[in-house]
Amino acid sequence: MKPAVASAWKQLDAAAEGLRGRHLRDMFAADADRFARHSVVWHDWLLDYSKQRVDAHAMAQLYALWQAADLPGWIARMRGGEGINHTERRAALHIALRHPIGKGPIVHAGKDVMPAVHDELAKMRHFCGEIHGRHWRGATGEPITDIVNIGIGGSDLGPRMATQALAAHRHPEIRAHYVANLDAADLATVLAGLQARTTLFVIASKTFTTQETMQNAASARAWLVAALGEAAVARHFVAVSTNLGEVARFGIDPANAFAFWDWVGGRYSLWSVIGLPLALAIGFDNFEKLLAGAHAMDEHFFSAPPEANLPGLLALLEIWNTNFLGADNRALLPYSQSLGLLPRYLQQLEMESNGKRVDRQGQPLECAVAPVLWGEAGTNGQHAFYQLIHQGGRLIPCEFIACRRADFELPGHHEKLLANCFAQAEALMRGKTLAETTTELTAAGLPADEVARLAPYRSFPGNQPSTTLLLPRLDPFNLGALLALYEHKVFAESAIWDINPFDQWGVEYGKQLANRLLPILEGNAEATELDSSTRGLIAWIGANGMAG
Ligand code: F6P
Numbered sequence: 021m022k023p024a025v026a027s028a029w030k031q032l033d034a035a036a037e038g039l040r041g042r043h044l045r046d047m048f049a050a051d052a053d054r055f056a057r058h059s060v061v062w063h064d065w066l067l068d069y070s071k072q073r074v075d076a077h078a079m080a081q082l083y084a085l086w087q088a089a090d091l092p093g094w095i096a097r098m099r100g101g102e103g104i105n106h107t108e109r110r111a112a113l114h115i116a117l118r119h120p121i122g123k124g125p126i127v128h129a130g131k132d133v134m135p136a137v138h139d140e141l142a143k144m145r146h147f148c149g150e151i152h153g154r155h156w157r158g159a160t161g162e163p164i165t166d167i168v169n170i171g172i173g174g175s176d177l178g179p180r181m182a183t184q185a186l187a188a189h190r191h192p193e194i195r196a197h198y199v200a201n202l203d204a205a206d207l208a209t210v211l212a213g214l215q216a217r218t219t220l221f222v223i224a225s226k227t228f229t230t231q232e233t234m235q236n237a238a239s240a241r242a243w244l245v246a247a248l249g250e251a252a253v254a255r256h257f258v259a260v261s262t263n264l265g266e267v268a269r270f271g272i273d274p275a276n277a278f279a280f281w282d283w284v285g286g287r288y289s290l291w292s293v294i295g296l297p298l299a300l301a302i303g304f305d306n307f308e309k310l311l312a313g314a315h316a317m318d319e320h321f322f323s324a325p326p327e328a329n330l331p332g333l334l335a336l337l338e339i340w341n342t343n344f345l346g347a348d349n350r351a352l353l354p355y356s357q358s359l360g361l362l363p364r365y366l367q368q369l370e371m372e373s374n375g376k377r378v379d380r381q382g383q384p385l386e387c388a389v390a391p392v393l394w395g396e397a398g399t400n401g402q403h404a405f406y407q408l409i410h411q412g413g414r415l416i417p418c419e420f421i422a423c424r425r426a427d428f429e430l431p432g433h434h435e436k437l438l439a440n441c442f443a444q445a446e447a448l449m450r451g452k453t454l455a456e457t458t459t460e461l462t463a464a465g466l467p468a469d470e471v472a473r474l475a476p477y478r479s480f481p482g483n484q485p486s487t488t489l490l491l492p493r494l495d496p497f498n499l500g501a502l503l504a505l506y507e508h509k510v511f512a513e514s515a516i517w518d519i520n521p522f523d524q525w526g527v528e529y530g531k532q533l534a535n536r537l538l539p540i541l542e543g544n545a546e547a548t549e550l551d552s553s554t555r556g557l558i559a560w561i562g563a564n565g566m567a568g
Contacts (some may be wrong), residue, residue, distance in 0.1 A: 021386055021518070024088040029343075029387075032085060034080040035342035043483050044073060045450040062320060062330050064499075066490040068562040070489075071449045072337050072417075073345060073485045076516075079327070082336040085516060086326040094515040095322055101128035101283070106380065111283040112522045114507065115318050116293035118311040118500070128283055140279055140293050147258075147278075147296070151220070152191060164220045168197045168210060169297035170236045171224030174286025175260070175525075176200040177368050179298040181361035182290060182310070185499050188358070188427040189302045196301035199240075202232040207239055216247035216256070222297050223259045226286050228266035231534065236271065260293045285522050287368050288507060301303035306496040311526035313500025321508040331508035334419075334487070338509070339516055341417045342391050351409065352395030355422040355441035358494055362421070363395035365470060366506055373510045373521035380518050389517045395419075397439045409448060410480055418486040420445055421502075425493040441488070451482020 021029065048054050048070075058070035058079075058414035058489035074082075097104050102112045116126040116133050125132035150156035152165040169179060180198040183190075197210045221240050225233045244256050258276040259267040262284075267277045278293035290298070291311055317331070326332045341347040352363045374390035396404065398420070409416045422441045426434040452460075455480045461471040491498050539545035540558055547555045 022088075024123070025085065025516070026517075028081065028085040028088040029287070030079045032078070032340070032344050035075075035081045036340075039075060039078060042073070043451075044071060044485070045482060047073075047075065048449075056212050060328055060330065060333060062163070062328075063316075064322075064492040065330070065498075066488075067330055067333060068488045068490070069337055071445055071486045071488070072340070073483070074340060078340065079282060079336075082340060083326040085339070086332060086336065086512075089516040089518075091326070091332070091512060091515055094511070098511065099126070099322065101133075103127065105271060105285070105520060107520055107523045107525070112285055112288065113283045114288035114291060115287065115315075115449060117284065118318065118504070118511050119288075120312070120315060124538045133281070136281070139534050143278060144293055144296055144299055145304045146308075148307075151194070151300055152303065156220075157255065158217050158219075159248045159255045160217045162217050163193075165218040165302050166195050166197060166214050166298050167222060168199060168214070168240065169222045169224055170199050170207075170233055170240060171222075171260075171294070172200040172230060172232045173368060174289050175226060175230075175233065175294055175370075176289030177287075177361070177365045179295055179301075181365040182295075182298050182499060182503075183301045184361050185356075185358045185494060186298075186302050186306065186310075186496060188494070189306050189496060191301060191303050194300055196297050198234065198297070199236050202235060204239070208234050211240070211243055216244050216252075219244070221257050222300075223257060223267075223270070223272065224261075224294055224297070225259075226262050226280070226284075226289065226294075228259070228261045228263040228270070231475040231531065234270075238388075241271070256342065258296075259266075260296055287372055288522075290503065302496065309496035310500035313497035313502075314504035315500075316497075317501040317504035317508065321504075331505050332507070332512050334509040335512035335516070337487060338391065338417070338513060341415075342388050342389070345415060345485075347391055347415045347417050349392040349394060349399075349416060351413075351418045352393055353398050353401055353420050353444075354395070354397040355420060355437050356427070356494060357397055358427055360397040363393065364447060365503075367393050369506055370510055372524050372527065374514055374519060376517075376519040376521075378519075380520055385517065385519070387438040387514075387517065394504055399437065399446070402440065402444065406444065409484060413481075416484060418445070418448060418484065420486060420488040421491070422488070423491045423494050423498075445486045445488055447480065447482070448484035448486055449482055451480040451484075452478070454479045475556060482490075482509060491568070 050145055055068065055070045057076065059066060059068040078480065098112060099471065101113055103109050103111055105112050111128050113126060113128055116137055119126055119134060121138050126134055128314040152166050157163060176198055183196050199207045199210050223237045223505055241253060244252060253271060254273050259271050259272045260278045261267050262280055262282055264274060264279060268274055278296060280289065284292050291314060295307060321329060321331045326336065352366055354362050370393050371390055376389060377385060379385055409418065420441050422438055457475045458471055461474060466481055540547050540563065547558055
């Protein structure tokens, strides 16, 4: 840890010590202005972090940590196209993907990347026009009605999540489907509802070597060829990749390939041509609004001081909870059905980015990083796991996300949804004391012995920290800003923890071992040098077979 960070860390330790034993309900009782003091407005968004276990002093120390970790310097390095993904010797320039034309260059390796970015966007726009205008036809002359994106991880989660999030903005004649899992059940169930004549496959892979994607693509190709013949491939397959050589080897016409660059990390690639299935699902104009929202958040992150910086505040609060209060997880609770896949998307963004064990110098970390992120759309989660958050005895910082306006309007729904969201945050904050429960049960007419028997079960410790983020509505612009908010939160955390958020060697290791085991499972190699468990599992399959 750098000396300046270590010294800020010490101050934060002392601030946390000072707050130990203080209950959130007492902090609210002691300060009528607590909400005003600990909430921030950005345009028509509201971030309320008054239910976090902080006070003005702790926040001031967190802002000092931001400066000590040189966040302004890290932001400048990212914007300047420096090789901040140092283990792969790459820049991380996803911000260029949403940088508007005419707003100046973004330079990488001495060259402005903006012309190439905008050429690919123009190509995407043209292709969307071809599909939506029914000019692009399948091999039998019929228009395309169904898009199947085949990809995994960053080549799947972003467009899949955003397609669901923007369901209210969907193009009326296009249905988008997503296949990621190597398990044939994924592809087979999607194909079962489709006609080859009207289906377009988008094969999305940054490397175009990922085993899951290549297997699904090969099976999809076989399905299409069986229905329409080999010549149909050109009208029913397009590719999205940085590896155009592999695209050609797979048999997709380079004219039907959309390119991006190694300075775009997989989990940061929604804004690139990886967003093609989303653009087809919601229309290119809406895709551009998504980019505009992300760019607006970029500008905010680059310029706002930490006390008004939304990604910065989320990062600092997570560091507070993780490193000073000892939380090892965070629940992401969107009160929006459309944001139902957001926890899954953020699991990759946050845990693949910051799930690291050594710092940028290769030294073991001295502090915990990247809490486990989990969650589910409210109110469904309330009827599943909230019980544990209320009474399970664990520290679980919660992040509520809600929209002022519903994206699908039916009378009577939205008020109830918001009431539930705010009620959960309130209940988790204040809890219910034994005395309150006793009074309540007595007032309900229960006999004294019954009150005494039940009161411990019906009391709640509270003091569970939460943040509530209120968006005006879920539309392409606000979704773009929301996703960029989390990208920058992750980046700010990584700068403070001094880790590289842009590599993922753990994932690569898993891929390497799977490739080593495959020939053994296929019976083409010997199971030498395997541990007895792995050898035993493979032997069991060998003895009992994979069929039937
Ligand atoms: O899951 C690991 C990973 O390397 C991700 O970072 C990436 O998004 C995903 O695999 C898919 O990789 P590709 O786009 O190259 O197929």
